[in-house]
Amino acid sequence: MLSVTNLSKHFGTHTAVSDFSLDVGESEFVTLLGPSGSGKTTVLRMIAGLLEPSAGQIHIASQDVTSLPPQHRNIGLVFQSYALFPNMTAWDNIAFPLRIRRWRAEAIRKRVDSLLELVGLSHRARFHPDSLSGGERQRTALARALAFHPPLLLLDEPLSALDAKVRQGLRSFLKDVQRTTGVTTLMVTHDQEEALELSDRVVVMNAGRIEQVGTPADIYYRPASTFTAHFIGRVNALQATVRAVSSDSVVVDWNGVLMEWPHPVNQSWSAGDTVTLFARPESVQVSPTQNPGQIPARVTHLSFSGALTNVHLRAGDTEIVADILSSQAGWLTNGAEVYVNMIPPKRAESQ
Amino acid sequence: MHKWFVRIILTLFILQMALPVFGLVLFTFEGGGNFSVSPYTQLFTDSAFWSACLQSLVISVLSVALAIVLITPAIWYGYMYYPQILRVIEGFSFISFVIPAVVLGLAYVQFFSGPPLALAGTPALLPFAFTLLGMPYYVQAILNRLRLMDAKTYHDAARSLGSSAWRSLLQIQAPLLRTGIVNGSILVFSMGAGEFTITDLTTGGSYTTLPVYIQVAFGNTPLEGSAMAVFSIVISALLVFLAMGAFGRKRREYQ
Amino acid sequence: MKSKSMLSLSIFIPIFAFVALFAIYPAIGMVIGSFSNGSHATLANYKSALQGQYLSAFATTSLLSLEGALIGIVGGGLVTWALTRSRLTWLQSTLTAVSSVMANFAGLPLAVAFMATLGTSGFVTIVFEFLFGKNLTDLGFNLASATGLMIVYATFLVPLAVILLLPAVHSIRSEWEEAVYTLGGSIWRYIRAVVLPILTPSLVGTFALLFANAFSSYVTAYAIAGGSINLIPIQIGYLIDGNVTMNLGLGDALAMLEMVVLGLAVVVFLAMQRIAGPNKRGGEGRA
Numbered sequence: 001m002l003s004v005t006n007l008s009k010h011f012g013t014h015t016a017v018s019d020f021s022l023d024v025g026e027s028e029f030v031t032l033l034g035p036s037g038s039g040k041t042t043v044l045r046m047i048a049g050l051l052e053p054s055a056g057q058i059h060i061a062s063q064d065v066t067s068l069p070p071q072h073r074n075i076g077l078v079f080q081s082y083a084l085f086p087n088m089t090a091w092d093n094i095a096f097p098l099r100i101r102r103w104r105a106e107a108i109r110k111r112v113d114s115l116l117e118l119v120g121l122s123h124r125a126r127f128h129p130d131s132l133s134g135g136e137r138q139r140t141a142l143a144r145a146l147a148f149h150p151p152l153l154l155l156d157e158p159l160s161a162l163d164a165k166v167r168q169g170l171r172s173f174l175k176d177v178q179r180t181t182g183v184t185t186l187m188v189t190h191d192q193e194e195a196l197e198l199s200d201r202v203v204v205m206n207a208g209r210i211e212q213v214g215t216p217a218d219i220y221y222r223p224a225s226t227f228t229a230h231f232i233g234r235v236n237a238l239q240a241t242v243r244a245v246s247s248d249s250v251v252v253d254w255n256g257v258l259m260e261w262p263h264p265v266n267q268s269w270s271a272g273d274t275v276t277l278f279a280r281p282e283s284v285q286v287s288p289t290q291n292p293g294q295i296p297a298r299v300t301h302l303s304f305s306g307a308l309t310n311v312h313l314r315a316g317d318t319e320i321v322a323d324i325l326s327s328q329a330g331w332l333t334n335g336a337e338v339y340v341n342m343i344p345p346k347r348a349e350s351q
Numbered sequence: 352m353h354k355w356f357v358r359i360i361l362t363l364f365i366l367q368m369a370l371p372v373f374g375l376v377l378f379t380f381e382g383g384g385n386f387s388v389s390p391y392t393q394l395f396t397d398s399a400f401w402s403a404c405l406q407s408l409v410i411s412v413l414s415v416a417l418a419i420v421l422i423t424p425a426i427w428y429g430y431m432y433y434p435q436i437l438r439v440i441e442g443f444s445f446i447s448f449v450i451p452a453v454v455l456g457l458a459y460v461q462f463f464s465g466p467p468l469a470l471a472g473t474p475a476l477l478p479f480a481f482t483l484l485g486m487p488y489y490v491q492a493i494l495n496r497l498r499l500m501d502a503k504t505y506h507d508a509a510r511s512l513g514s515s516a517w518r519s520l521l522q523i524q525a526p527l528l529r530t531g532i533v534n535g536s537i538l539v540f541s542m543g544a545g546e547f548t549i550t551d552l553t554t555g556g557s558y559t560t561l562p563v564y565i566q567v568a569f570g571n572t573p574l575e576g577s578a579m580a581v582f583s584i585v586i587s588a589l590l591v592f593l594a595m596g597a598f599g600r601k602r603r604e605y606q
Numbered sequence: 607m608k609s610k611s612m613l614s615l616s617i618f619i620p621i622f623a624f625v626a627l628f629a630i631y632p633a634i635g636m637v638i639g640s641f642s643n644g645s646h647a648t649l650a651n652y653k654s655a656l657q658g659q660y661l662s663a664f665a666t667t668s669l670l671s672l673e674g675a676l677i678g679i680v681g682g683g684l685v686t687w688a689l690t691r692s693r694l695t696w697l698q699s700t701l702t703a704v705s706s707v708m709a710n711f712a713g714l715p716l717a718v719a720f721m722a723t724l725g726t727s728g729f730v731t732i733v734f735e736f737l738f739g740k741n742l743t744d745l746g747f748n749l750a751s752a753t754g755l756m757i758v759y760a761t762f763l764v765p766l767a768v769i770l771l772l773p774a775v776h777s778i779r780s781e782w783e784e785a786v787y788t789l790g791g792s793i794w795r796y797i798r799a800v801v802l803p804i805l806t807p808s809l810v811g812t813f814a815l816l817f818a819n820a821f822s823s824y825v826t827a828y829a830i831a832g833g834s835i836n837l838i839p840i841q842i843g844y845l846i847d848g849n850v851t852m853n854l855g856l857g858d859a860l861a862m863l864e865m866v867v868l869g870l871a872v873v874v875f876l877a878m879q880r881i882a883g884p885n886k887r888g889g890e891g892r893a
């Protein structure tokens with residue numbers, strides 16, 4: 001559906017995006033996730049045609065649109081600030097792209113009314129943007145971007161201007177709308193939770209480059225780089241030595257304990273290498289007596305955070321954080337001698 | 352393409368603004384046939400010129416003082432408690448757009464020429480007239496500042512700490528309003544320093560401010576008159592840049 | 607409680623006393639004067655103010671002012687647009703300052719500046735003759751004409767329009783333009799459907815103020831055109847200066863009529879300002 005190859009953008013001497021390639025399938029929901037300034041908006045604007053790439057090609061439905069002006073790309077774009085026209089009501093904002101396309105008045109009325117229904121704003125149709133709430137504006141902007149049945153929808157941090165509660169509600173709303181309309185969607189965000197919850201695939205960006213592309217589970221459990229591992233959630237980084245390599249897994253030695261670990265997605269490990277394993281806090285098991293495959297550790301600090309208790313441990317010279325269900329953490333005390341092991345992540349799903 | 356359009360428009364605008372001023376400056380230097388700075392040396396040694404400057408300064412400073420004392424408290428208090436009255440004052444402030452200078456002069460000559468207010472023929476009317484002319488600008492300068500600094504919150508805080516309304520105005524609001532007052536004052540000052548018509552009509556030529564003297568000088572020694580005009584443009588440019596400085600400070604405080 | 611509200615309202619006394627004495631009292635005096643011939647009530651002043659040279663002065667002044675306001679709004683609009691498009695902030699602030707100075711550049715100094723520039727021995731005239739071998743006067747140009755006066759007026763009306771339009775043009779956000787493009791519209795669609803509707807109140811209000819400003823120009827007009835163009839402020843000036851036999855009643859009537867025209871323009875300006883008011887911006891996420 002959307003195919004981007006070797007896209008780069010330079011502003012003077014500054015490189016905002018370099019060598020960005022991505023294929024997005026029909027009806028897929030893909031997010032660009034990365035810290036501020038990593039080039040997400042720049043990529044989106046180049047795809048929309050608002051910014052000219054320094055190099056690379058963009059194909060939409062196998063048509064080369066790289067030098068097509070935005071008017072002719074037929075892409076729905078929701079701006080971070082919504083960019084609703086203040087001189088038009090919500091209804092007229094949504095009708096705007098249809099009027100440009102010279103739809104018949106009756107068809108416009110039908111389409112706008114059904115969109116307003118879809119986004120739950122039928123009762124606010126006659127209001128101007130400045131008398132709509134943030135969430136209502138957001139939904140109006142979404143309806144406007146979808147009005148002309150664009151095959152591709154681009155969203156630039158669509159939820160970032162909203163408060164936490166509205167945001168949570170709109171997140172599932174957005175997913176519903178995407179599912180019902182089946183529109184191919186590329187969304188920009190710097191909120192990892194949002195990315196993991198909504199996407200079929202996540203593209204992690206850093207300093208203008210792609211760090212990793214994968215399913216939310218891939219990104220979360222099998223980060224391909226230290227950057228990805230640390231950018232998404234908290235993580236334990238463990239130094240280990242590779243002992244044996246098989247077709248899709250490796251055997252590693254961590255502090256004298258042998259573990260079977262999935263082979264990382266885009267690195268090649270061989271026996272004898274010293275490698276870094278990433279384990280999420282909820283993948284750390286803690287027990288009072290030593291089971292096979294566990295190593296001794298000492299509790300240095302406990303902090304209660306509702307459902308989970310964060311247990312800070314020291315094993316040899318490695319700091320480990322474990323998340324234990326609070327209901328099962330009653331026996332843990334500061335300074336206690338305990339035994340820990342890691343649950344290895346599942347193998348990567350075939351892509 | 353539209354980059355060029357922008358450049359062309361701005362270039363034309365700069366030319367439009369610069370050419371007449373350049374023509375005036377050139378005239379002062381070459382009006383006598385060959386290059387000479389004598390209009391300026393003459394000007395700066397002309398004691399009548401300095402006394403005209405002084406007269407203008409006195410009248411303009413009086414107008415500014417009058418504007419500050421008359422307008423500031425009313426605008427501030429209306430903004431706080433009486434928005435309807437504020438609207439009326441704001442409406443009145445535009446009176447000077449409705450009464451052109453020549454008409455105001457005509458009116459003053461007619462109605463302030465006999466007792467009890469026999470002010471025509473003296474400069475006594477001028478500060479009032481200039482305050483009236485500067486009122487729309489002064490009112491807007493104060494209002495902009497009030498809106499920007501969230502005066503209501505400060506005032507409530509002061510009142511909640513037990514301070515009286517007057518005390519709140521003088522001790523808390525006035526310092527915060529300072530940039531608004533300075534900006535408004537600069538506008539009233541430039542208005543007063545450049546006014547000719549009303550001055551000429553109401554004083555009957557008996558009071559020589561700078562614009563009046565420029566007018567006189569144009570008749571007798573055009574080169575010196577032009578040099579004075581250049582001088583007054585320079586002064587008003589300085590005033591505008593001063594006001595912009597105050598604006599810049601305002602922006603910095605609130606970002 | 608009562609004494610407090612008396613005290614608080616007393617703060618408004620000085621300003622109202624000032625406006626009453628120095629604006630309303632003389633205005634009322636002029637209304638009365640315009641209906642009297644010195645001893646008794648009459649409509650004669652208005653009769654003569656609305657015929658002959660005075661009527662044609664109204665027509666000429668209105669026409670010239672409309673023309674000047676049009677030149678001001680088009681020129682000022684273009685310059686404002688170009689200013690907000692230019693990314694050089696120093697240029698923006700310098701030209702804004704220059705506009706404030708030039709919007710107040712009027713009267714005899716302005717007239718002399720133009721005589722030194724476009725007059726018969728003005729430097730542009732001389733440079734033009736040197737470059738093209740033609741004298742501007744031979745080409746039919748005359749500074750002391752309606753065209754000349756328009757050129758002079760434009761020197762303060764264009765920068766005045768810039769100052770008045772700048773806030774409204776600044777409130778137009780570049781995303782709106784981009785949004786129109788991604789929705790399939792052209793730049794013309796953007797101008798017609800977004801820019802013009804948003805700017806209309808400011809444009810109309812500014813036009814009204816430019817018109818009022820041109821209409822009430824006196825010294826500049828007199829210095830440039832002298833008696834050769836029949837303008838209302840010049841006619842009023844004559845009546846006071848005694849060029850014509852001093853006729854205060856007629857002067858008052860002319861002044862009243864001029865004030866009605868200006869008052870209408872200012873009312874339009876104020877109404878438009880209210881429409882374009884601060885809560886008509888909208889569009890960005892405020893949540």
Ligand SMILES: Nc1ncnc2c1ncn2[C@@H]1O[C@H](COP(=O)(O)OP(=O)(O)OP(=O)(O)O)[C@@H](O)[C@H]1O
Nearest residue numbers: 011014016034035036037038039040041042043190
């Ligand atoms: N018009 C421009 N001129 C110069 N540099 C730019 C321009 N637009 C973006 N940049 C730079 O390019 C880099 C990437 O910017 P971009 O807006 O794509 O980041 P982002 O990932 O969207 O960040 P955020 O999450 O803060 O929105 C930044 O360093 C930015 O400063």
Ligand SMILES: [Mg+2]
Nearest residue numbers: 040041042156
């Ligand atoms: Mg961004």
